Amino acid sequence: MDAIKKARKWAQRDPEFADYQVLIRLAKALESETDFNVMDLYTLNGKSFELAMKMLDQWRLDRYANGNTVPLGSSEHSAFLLS
Helix, strand or coil: CHHHHHHHHHHHHCCCCHHHHHHHHHHHHHHHCCCCCHHHHHHCCHHHHHHHHHHHHHHHHHHHHCCCCCCCCCHHHHHHHHC
């Protein structure tokens, strides 16, 4: 994931910057499939928030490409949303 690698490089430059701490926690949560507090994203500045969205997008596409998730258009997913 390019966005996760970029976040890690940013964090190495200034590991104490709060935005980077949030991005690293997000990266770890995505890689380990653990919980992440979405409200933390609202503390990010614009550039960091955009990177977080890229991380989420790449993670979602990777999961779909690897068959680890149900496509949004599937009947099972649609039935879940409508129930």
